Amino acid sequence: MTDSEKAQIAELHADGRSPSGIALSIGRSRYVVRYWMDKMGLDTSANASRWREIESRAVDMKRAGETTEGIARALGIGTATIRSMLARHGLTGAPPPAPIELEEAKRLLRLYESGVYSIRGLCRQTGRGRPAIKTALKRARQANKPGPKPRARAGAISEQERTRIRSAHLAGASVQDLVTTFGRSENTIYKIIKHLKPRHRIEPDRMARLWKRGHSIAGIARYDKISQRTVRRKLAEAGIGSTQPLKDGLALVEAGVSVEVAADRVICDPARLRGAVKRAARARQAAEVQSLRAEGMSCAAIAARLGPNWTRIDVEKLLMDTRDDEQTPPQDLAA
Known part of the structure; x- marks a missing residue:
């Protein structure tokens, strides 16, 4: 943090700017600005009391019948900030404002591209939030592009129509049939039915025919x-x-x-x-070997009893694989 930046922090704090506003002005992080404000001994309580006063005025104006946009224009604050203030007092029951008209969006785009207003200045000028301004600018840019214009968005799909589309799909209707019947795009139909799993009528005779083929x-x-x-x-x-x-x-x-x-x-x-037959035979042999070993027979005698294909080493390996870790090794293995 340079001395000039520290001087800017002190000057902007004296003007009543918040730490976030100071950070935006000098291009630093809000946490860095707060750290240096505390280190410089700058009191932030005055700024907090200023925002409490603004919030109190916003609440009084809302209760007096003012709209959220009017309060934002009067206080010079974004609409989203005013809504968050009013939400703490339960005064945000009104629906959100309608989108900005295309002609107004084009006018705002001309002001923004000419450098007359920044996005924050447009927010103050119109009393709208940053998301609404950015959406309006995007719509105006798309409208000014050469070539075919985007089609108008179809009306919102009601829940009854969604239910009919799902029912028709589960009944066996294809996507193209749904597009023709309900007049919606394929993308919209796919979004509605993408979580559905068609109910197949599975018959055993049909399975048998497929298997025999x-x-x-x-x-x-x-x-x-x-x-x-x-x-x-x-x-x-x-x-x-x-x-x-x-x-x-x-x-x-x-x-x-x-x-x-x-x-x-x-x-x-x-x-x-x-493989299952081999594993079953292996399990039976292991059980037989363990029972014979418990009777005191040696590994060589067990191999001779099992058959000519068995050796003492095979019996020892089988006992080594099947015995538990806590068991002591057999005498033949220890020897």
Whole structure:
């Protein structure tokens, strides 16, 4: 902070400017200005009392029947600031002002581009807030551009019309049918129905026909926008497949059916079913090995009992994989 900036802070504070106004004038942050005002010993209570007085005057004028725009013009403050002041006293029941007309917006744009007024000056001149002024300037620039003018905005869509559009969409009407029926653009129709999920009438016979034509479960699910579990359930209702393919396929394999035949019967990937069979067999073998180990048999004796394909190392590895961390290692492993 330079000495000249400090002098500007003191001068602007003497004129009654707020810390935010001082920060805007000297191009510094409001927090930096507050810090140096406290360090320079400048009292901000006088400025706070000034704003309290302005707020009191705004409340009195509002209760006397003045409009918010008239109060803003009389006090030289933005309309949004006046509204926030009145909101603290419950005096903001009036609807917001209408948008600025196009001709008035063009006049404001000419004043702004010629340098006569800044945006803040236009706010003071018209008694409107910054958002309204910026919107008006944007509309005026778009209107002055060469080429086709933007189409006038259609009327607001009522809730009854929205309900009819949703009902027609759920009944099966396409977007183009809705555009033709209700006279709205595709963008508007998509905005209304984008959160809706059409209610598909899913029949088990139709699922069976699609499956017999060669469609996969994932493809049917993507086409109908449903889950694969729903497809499996519908196929099971049609007498094809199973809702629990791995569990039912495992039961068929244990009953003596080959993996390929069981996978085809329950509609499952043979590789996945083969992996489930291996995991089940591994679990049974681990339980048998642990029970034999608890009886005191050595790993070599357990391997000889399980079959010629088993070795002592296989039994040790199985016990190593299945035992808990708290268990002590078997004697054979410790040796």
